[in-house]
Amino acid sequence: MDVYVPDHYRVLGVAVAADASAIKDAYRKLSRVYHPDRHGGSARATTCFQYISSAHVELSDPLRRLNYDRQLLLRDPLRMVEDPRAAQALDVLDLVVRRIKRRPEALPGADRGRDLRVRHEVSFELAALGGTALVAVSYDSVCGTCRGQGTTEPARNPVCHVCQGKGTVKHGLRRTNDECGFCAGRGAVLLANCPDCSGRGIARIEQQIGVAVPPRATAGLVLRARGMGETPALGTQPGDLVVELAVAPHPILAIDGDDLVAAVPITWLQAIAGGTVSVPTLEGIERLTLPADLGGRRELRVVGRGMLRADGSRGALRVRLELDVPRTLSEADCAIVRDLHANWGDGAFAAVSDYARRLAQCAPKSP
Numbered sequence: 001m002d003v004y005v006p007d008h009y010r011v012l013g014v015a016v017a018a019d020a021s022a023i024k025d026a027y028r029k030l031s032r033v034y035h036p037d038r039h040g041g042s043a044r045a046t047t048c049f050q051y052i053s054s055a056h057v058e059l060s061d062p063l064r065r066l067n068y069d070r071q072l073l074l075r076d077p078l079r080m081v082e083d084p085r086a087a088q089a090l091d092v093l094d095l096v097v098r099r100i101k102r103r104p105e106a107l108p109g110a111d112r113g114r115d116l117r118v119r120h121e122v123s124f125e126l127a128a129l130g131g132t133a134l135v136a137v138s139y140d141s142v143c144g145t146c147r148g149q150g151t152t153e154p155a156r157n158p159v160c161h162v163c164q165g166k167g168t169v170k171h172g173l174r175r176t177n178d179e180c181g182f183c184a185g186r187g188a189v190l191l192a193n194c195p196d197c198s199g200r201g202i203a204r205i206e207q208q209i210g211v212a213v214p215p216r217a218t219a220g221l222v223l224r225a226r227g228m229g230e231t232p233a234l235g236t237q238p239g240d241l242v243v244e245l246a247v248a249p250h251p252i253l254a255i256d257g258d259d260l261v262a263a264v265p266i267t268w269l270q271a272i273a274g275g276t277v278s279v280p281t282l283e284g285i286e287r288l289t290l291p292a293d294l295g296g297r298r299e300l301r302v303v304g305r306g307m308l309r310a311d312g313s314r315g316a317l318r319v320r321l322e323l324d325v326p327r328t329l330s331e332a333d334c335a336i337v338r339d340l341h342a343n344w345g346d347g348a349f350a351a352v353s354d355y356a357r358r359l360a361q362c363a364p365k366s367p
């Protein structure tokens with residue numbers, strides 16, 4: 001988009017042939033309307049006042065004006081022909097206060113808002129059992145305070161005298177319609193800004209949206225919350241919120257079909273004497289009692305605490321017990337353990353005895 005080059009004559013609302021006093025009058029009149037002090041420092045008023053001031057600086061000095069007229073002649077030759085509308089331009093300003101001409105509803109090509117796409121990571125537990133994920137989103141939407149109009153007091157915004165309320169100005173040899181820079185294409189100059197969106201008509205919305213996650217959801221699943229996307233203008237359909245799911249890995253649990261598997265280390269003493277271990281479940285950490293007669297068993301099943309099946313029942317939580325054997329015993333400690341083993345005799349290790357018995361039935365290594 002081209003940079004807006006203000007047409008000083010249009011900005012002052014005078015004909016190109018206007019004399020010095022007409023220029024001075026126009027400047028005074030417009031300064032009273034657009035001075036930023038009168039509009040609580042409104043950004044638009046400041047911009048407009050800058051246009052008016054520089055137009056006055058350029059056109060009130062005869063040499064500068066001559067120079068400017070040459071530039072204008074090159075840029076837009078037809079402008080130098082007498083412009084009957086220019087003389088009426090300031091009369092338009094006198095009519096002032098009308099409603100903004102270009103309503104947001106009239107903006108073309110925006111019948112549905114954009115979908116909002118976000119990636120959201122849920123916990124392992126939520127993905128397994130399903131539930132509601134709170135997805136933080138921030139997006140642009142119609143400002144609720146001014147209903148997208150950029151102002152809550154349309155009556156206080158004067159009709160733009162530069163484009164005479166059309167929002168566009170014709171210029172150049174081809175007479176192309178360009179957005180009027182004085183009113184930013186609104187047709188009215190937004191002097192009374194909406195405090196919530198600073199006149200943009202669009203407000204940043206930041207909120208958390210609850211999105212339903214089905215049980216056994218996996219990473220990459222795409223969820224859609226209808227009507228939770230952007231609403232670009234009043235009267236348009238909002239887009240959807242599209243969530244691509246990521247699942248945080250669990251530090252201990254793994255999924256195996258309908259079961260959950262947890263590898264839990266236990267000590268040598270726990271394997272002999274029993275005790276309790278802490279085990280994570282989908283519902284939180286729980287204490288599990290190890291039976292004193294654990295024997296050679298290396299896996300405990302907790303039924304009904306695994307993954308949710310389609311029929312509503314649940315698989316098992318399989319706790320894999322991993323024997324942790326001390327590796328850094330002193331020579332004295334090892335002597336104690338050796339004494340213990342000697343006291344127990346070979347019968348204490350049923351599996352080892354059984355293995356020796358079966359090994360004896362095997363063929364020896366051929367010579």
Ligand SMILES: [Zn+2]
Pocket residue numbers: 143144145146147148149150151194195196197198199200201202
């Ligand atoms: Zn607003």
Ligand SMILES: [Zn+2]
Pocket residue numbers: 160161162163164165166167168180181182183184185186187188
């Ligand atoms: Zn305008």
